[in-house]
Amino acid sequence: MLILGIAGGTGCGKTTVVNTILKELSESDVGVISQDSYYKDTSHLSYDERIKINFDHPRSIDFDLLKEHLEYLKRGLSIEQPVYSFVKHNRTGDTIKTHPRKVMIVEGILILSHPDIRELFDIKIFVHADSDERLIRRIKRDINERGRDIDEVLSRYQTTLKPMHQQFIEPMKEYADLIIPNNKYNTVAVDIVKTIINERLQ
Ligand SMILES: Nc1ncnc2c1ncn2[C@@H]1O[C@H](COP(=O)(O)OP(=O)(O)O)[C@@H](O)[C@H]1O
Ligand SMILES: O=c1ccn([C@@H]2O[C@H](COP(=O)(O)O)[C@@H](O)[C@H]2O)c(=O)[nH]1
Numbered sequence: 001m002l003i004l005g006i007a008g009g010t011g012c013g014k015t016t017v018v019n020t021i022l023k024e025l026s027e028s029d030v031g032v033i034s035q036d037s038y039y040k041d042t043s044h045l046s047y048d049e050r051i052k053i054n055f056d057h058p059r060s061i062d063f064d065l066l067k068e069h070l071e072y073l074k075r076g077l078s079i080e081q082p083v084y085s086f087v088k089h090n091r092t093g094d095t096i097k098t099h100p101r102k103v104m105i106v107e108g109i110l111i112l113s114h115p116d117i118r119e120l121f122d123i124k125i126f127v128h129a130d131s132d133e134r135l136i137r138r139i140k141r142d143i144n145e146r147g148r149d150i151d152e153v154l155s156r157y158q159t160t161l162k163p164m165h166q167q168f169i170e171p172m173k174e175y176a177d178l179i180i181p182n183n184k185y186n187t188v189a190v191d192i193v194k195t196i197i198n199e200r201l202q
Contacts, residue, residue, distance in 0.1 A: 001074055001100060002200045003120055004193070006107040007172055008127035009165045010056070011134035011141065013182040014107045017127055020190050021105070021197065029201050031101040033073075035108020037082045038066040041091050050089040056109065056164035063114045066106075070120050073100040086146040103197050112172035123196065126176035129183050131162070 008014050018032055040062045042050050053060055069079040080095035112118055112126070129137075135157055142148040173179060180189040 002103045002122050002197070003070065003074070004103070004105045004123045004125060004197075005111050005118070005121035006105060006125045006127060007109065007112040007169070007176070008180075008182075009129070009131070009134050009169050010109055010161060011137035012127040012129040013137075014109075014127050016185075017180065017182065017190060017193075018105055018107050020187075021194055024194070025103075025197065025201075029101055030103045030105065030197065031073075031098055033066075033069070033081060033098065033104060033106045034084075035061060035066070035106070035111050036084045036086075037091075038062045038108075039084055039091070041082075043090060047089070053089070054160045054164065055089075056160050056168070058110050058113050058168055061108075061110055061114075063117060066111075067114075067116050067120070069098075070104075070106070070117070073098070073104055074120070076100050103200055109169055112175050113168045118175060123178070124176050125178045125180060125193065126173045127180045127182050128173070129181075131165070133183050 006014050006018060022030060022032070038061050039055065040060060042053065069081070072079050078097055078099045081098045083092045083094040083096060084090070085092050106117075106121070112124060118124065138157070138161075139150060139153050142153045143150065178189075178193075180186055180193075182189075
């Protein structure tokens with residue numbers, strides 16, 4: 001099994017890059033694990049308590065479960081990937097059965113920040129977009145898709161997103177084998193990643 005880790009700040013385009021990679025590949029060959037599925041279960045908290053959580057700090061992620069799941073997949077075993085709701089800020093209680101594939105892609109803002117998880121990746125990729133570009137994308141996406149308003153997005157950006165990005169995400173570039181500049185759609189870089197995957201699939 002080839003495991004690719006794709007990190008980068010919020011709005012840099014990780015999901016878009018992964019979806020573009022997947023387009024011409026067979027679902028039976030390539031699978032995706034999203035770090036978002038591994039936000040800690042916070043069912044014991046009220047909604048008002050949950051919105052105060054710093055979702056950009058590594059402690060918000062259940063890295064133990066993510067590590068266990070990646071190790072299971074490597075051993076050829078299927079996992080139950082939790083489903084996360086950004087609207088409720090919590091796991092939904094549902095899971096998706098994820099089978100091991102020849103290639104597994106793991107994507108998320110903080111996946112390179114955890115040494116044990118980093119160790120499990122054969123190829124580490126960091127997607128870069130400038131912070132103003134990421135903020136613009138985040139505002140549009142969170143309002144259109146995640147039920148937020150402009151004040152909430154901007155206040156979260158100033159209080160947590162920006163400082164956490166500087167502390168835990170940007171420094172992870174150091175560990176990347178490949179950095180994809182993504183201020184504009186980068187078809188060349190995506191094709192290179194596809195070529196690496198296709199070589200493994202032959
Ligand atoms: N290169 C790009 N140029 C312009 N918009 C982009 C680009 N990549 C992604 N987007 C848009 O930005 C938003 C955030 O992208 P997404 O892939 O969800 O980022 P991430 O998963 O890193 O948070 C989405 O609405 C997406 O369509
Ligand atoms: O309940 C939640 C959990 C996370 N977030 C925000 O999501 C982004 C990470 O997702 P990307 O798709 O990589 O942008 C992170 O910056 C958290 O702030 C949230 O809003 N609510």
